[in-house]
Amino acid sequence: MSRLSETLREAIEEEVATGKLLPGTHLDEIELAQRFGVSRTPIREALSLLAGEGLIEIRPRRGAVVASVSPQRLLEMFEVMAELEAMCARLAARRSAEADLQRLDEAHQACRSAAAERDPDAYFYANERFHTALYAASRNEFLGEQAHALQRRLRPYRRLQLRVRNRLQRSFDEHQAILDAVRAGDEARAMEATRGHVVVQGERFTDLLSSIAQLEAA
Template sequence: MTSRSEILREKIEELIAVGALAPGQHLDETELAARFGVSRTPIRETLIQLASMGLVVIRPRRGAVVAELGPHQLVEMFEVMSELEATCSRLAARRMTPEDHVRLLAAHQACREARDASDPDAYYYQNEAFHEVIYAGSHNQFLFEQTRNLYRRLRPYRRLQLRVRGRVGASWDEHDAVVQAILSGDGEKAGQLTRGHVMIQGQRFADLMASLPQLAAGALVPS
């Protein structure tokens, strides 16, 4: 059963992920408490949890702010993310059960429907579910937890990428190649394709850097 503190953490985490609470923004405990109808104590505890995840920075005597990532740190984190996800895909190709394959295909189809609807917000959430199916398909709980934690840390930036023109369609095409490699049991190919899908470099990096002001302005709040 989900506890009240977990629900509160997930709500604030989601506000950070969609840019409603922008990188560098001060997090006022009193305002957040009023917003969610709770006292300042659970807000303070939630901010500490989010700080442990790297989503919030707590500064002595100055309070908490939403964490910011510089270009170099972003590249480093996406580099690690790509290797973790590549390992998940490589293991998933070897270890997924027929039931796992059904879940993978269902998640892939949900992404396709969001793509066809030209809905980047819907695609973002289905994309997250798709990747988690592959994490789980590795049948390595430690790897699953570490990969999901880093995914959460990068959520605002992964979401932002999907706002770049043509990225949703390209993302789905890349998913499709990964799915085929996993279903065929080709772990090395699945890993290689996933690494390329997640790694941010070249034009994708330039596009993300150009879009960062939108995130800082809170422009990712769904309409």
């Protein structure tokens, strides 16, 4: 795959994450090629990459469409995400170096600023930095790759969560608990804080489904 294909993949993925491309949307290769000013070949390669991530589906006679996820499947994915990140946090509490903690803290401070400004978009990107730093701090490259892959798949839904009222401040407080536990080397507390931060159950899951319905209606 070319660098251009990777750039296009990121651009289309961002449109899915931000809700510009909704589940079920047909992705026409010709229209995308014209919009991005490229040939169809890198577009086709980018769509193949996105299909590999599960963000889009290639359907017979219909071509590429943005993937739809059932509520049950979404819940299962968040459950797995919570366990992967909890494992990252446990290993980070055991293995992280000062440089790892510095990267976590820098991302955490960016989250603080975004939360104070009530800017869910800025918080979304700072939040991604925080979680990516947590994966790196685990010092387990394979685990980080698996967590990052599922994070990409869940990007649109993790972004929507941040638009729920008061979620930014709660998320920031949860990050603080994770950071404190990792810094203290408390593996059990780091796991529990991270699992609770990521897993989506009860009212949080209902809020997420409501946000999806509102976005699709709009």
